[in-house]
Amino acid sequence: MEKLITALTELEKLKYVERGTNVKGRKESTAEHSWSCMMIADILIDFVEEPLDRLKVMEYLLYHDIVEVYAGDAKFNNPDEMKLKYQKEASALAKIKTFIPNQNRFDKITSEYEERKTREAEFAKAVDCLDACIRNINDETKSANDGFTAELIRQKYLPHVSQFDITKELFEHLMLQLRKLNKL
Structure with a gap:
């Protein structure tokens, strides 16, 4: 029971991890992002041209940023943060593995997800990319001066969103919207 309580209370701390985007004057948490x-995946999965396992997608997205409990969020427009990202995340993953129940399933x-071994993992990553675009449309504090250029976003997200017609098309529409709002 103690190990279960430890796992639940430690992973709940994902609610406290602040990301670079804002929600109504405060930083978005990683739990909110997950x-x-x-939610985005649940809506878009019905538009994907091939059958995907919805539960598998949800599991990937539930755990895709769990390492941020200890590693924090790294902004991809910050080279210094990105240099340390993989080392910090590997250390965080090792720590989580010391207490998470059903470690084989978690692994x-x-x-x-990390190795994109399944189409569901590829879809989950595409959705992760789309979420940032959607969040930035709703973030009144974001502007073209934040260092997230269209080129940088395309370089980072296009390989992932291009895996599915619906995510690629939605990405292009979101990019147009971001440009119209002077956020790129």
């Missing part, structure tokens, strides 16, 4: 990704979910 929920948003799951399978996180490695399949």
Whole structure:
């Protein structure tokens, strides 16, 4: 029971991890980002041209940023943060593995997602990319001066969103919207 309580109370701290985007005058949490990704995936999965396992997608998105409990969020327009990202995340993953129940299942979910071993993992990553675009449309504090250029976003997100027609098309529409709002 103690190990279960430790796992639940430690992972709940994802609610406290601040990301670079804002929600009504405060920083978005990684837990909010994970929920948003799951909502987007649940809506978009019905538009994907091939059958995908919805539960598998949801599992990937539930755990895709769990390492941020200890590693924090890294902004991809900050080279210094990105240099340390993989080392910090590997250390965080090792710590989580010391207390998470059903470690084999957790390992399978996180490695399949990180290595994009399944179409569901590729879809989950595409959704993760779309979430940032959607969040930035709603973030009144974001502007073209934030260092997230269209070229940088395309370089980072296009390989992932291009895996599915619906995510590619939605990405292009979101990019147009961001440009119209002077956020790129």
